[in-house]
Amino acid sequence: MIKGIISGLLLSLLALFLLGCGPKKVEEPITIAMNPWPGYELLYLAKQKGFFQQVGANIELVQVSTLSDAQRAYLTGYVDGFASTMIEAIQVAPLGGKPIKIVLLADYSDGGDVIIAPDAFENMQALRGETIGCEVSSLGIFVLERALRQHKMNIDDVKVINVEQGAAASALAIGKIAAMVTYPPYSVEIQSSGAYRQLFSTKEIPEEVLDTLSISSSVLAEHPQLVEQIRRAWQLAMDYMQQDPEEAMAIMAKREGLQVADFKGALADLKLLSGEDQRKLFAQNDKLIQLGYSVCETLVKIEAIESDCRHVDNLFYRAP
Incomplete structure (x- = not known):
């Protein structure tokens, strides 16, 4: 009987040892709120095809109904980032939200709105x-x-x-x-x-409505590799759309609740920005800041926000 007890204790200790040597707790995903809009669908395509996982990013897309909902999800701390136009990103600081950085430039609305x-x-x-x-x-x-x-x-x-x-x-x-x-x-x-x-x-109003992806500054500090990972996944999705347009369009149109032909038509009213396009734009920080100030000043003029707009100077991500 004693041998049985000892054997049981040994087995229990072995089980605890094995548990201690097991895989570490899975890291919490980076959550991003996203509303229906053709220009954001490359993020969904990247998720569906495993491109985020391929580049080492643990991303969870949180579906919301509107741009306002996406912004609210961030302001209330429900998500780590959100897809939106530059307008909603600019409003975060005046509305008391935690600091953000625009890390990805998805598209210009060229007739979409x-x-x-x-x-x-x-x-x-x-x-x-x-x-x-x-x-x-x-x-x-x-x-x-x-x-x-x-x-x-x-x-x-x-x-x-x-x-x-x-x-x-x-x-x-x-x-x-x-x-x-x-x-x-x-x-x-x-x-x-x-x-x-x-x-x-x-x-x-060409190139005035810029669609973006913003991430909490504190999250970026914890995950210094995240920006490059997101941009790589975006480009992989864009490459896939060019290589297999029929499947890519079908995946994205279905999530938007549109027929493929209608989705293609909506996409034609945008100027999607490739990785190279974005590199060039981010390199023109002064141009982006000027556009940001123009948008911010318009929002102040129509009393959508109260701000001196100086926060725009630090809104766009710049690699350290």
């Missing part, structure tokens, strides 16, 4: 005095201000209410709003009815 209204409205001037829906805390209000300015109007010439992207179609259908600032896949759904026309697109 639009203002849609019923056919009865023939142009932007026809919206004078009307109610326009947009995400007032993010990109929508910026695009609206720029569109009005392009057409010799300002924010005071219209009524603005907050309408989330998912509610845009019904708000237009019941006449709650006369127009909506929107983007794919939501804009594709609205326009599919044939009852609406496009009054403005970001083709009229």
Whole structure:
């Protein structure tokens, strides 16, 4: 019996020893919030095809509905980073969020962001005095201000209410709003009815709406290799899209809830930025900062934020 007890103790000790020599606790993933937008889908493609894992990055993509949701997820500490336009990234500091760095430049919106209204409205001037829906805390209000300015109007010439992207179609259908600032896949759904026309697109303000990926500065300090890993995975996804466009488009279109043809059409309204494109842009830090100040000053002007905009100087990641 004693031998049995000793044998049992030895087995228990051996089990504990083996557990102690086992693999270490898996490192927590870097979480990134991402809303539907064709330009961000290369991140999803990179995840689906294992490119993040291939470059040694443990990335978890957290799906949200809108740009505002992505920003809120970061501000509340739910995620380590978020995909957004430069507008939402610039707002983080004035809104009291933890410092971030823009580490990846996904695309320029070249017609992707639009203002849609019923056919009865023939142009932007026809919206004078009307109610326009947009995400007032993010990109929508910026695009609206720029569109009005392009057409010799300002924010005071219209009524603005907050309408989330998912509610845009019904708000237009019941006449709650006369127009909506929107983007794919939501804009594709609205326009599919044939009852609406496009009054403005970001083709009229080229290279002003820059889509980005931002990561917490503290997370980057803990993971100094992360930026290069993300950029490599992005390029691998872009290469895969060129090598096997049919499968790549099918994967990305499915997640956006679009037919492949519609997804391709939406993608055509963007200028996706390759790794080389991004290297050149990040090397032009002064150009990026100038664009950042222009965006920030517009947001201050329309009272979307209160800021002296100096935080823009340190917004873009620079390799140590």
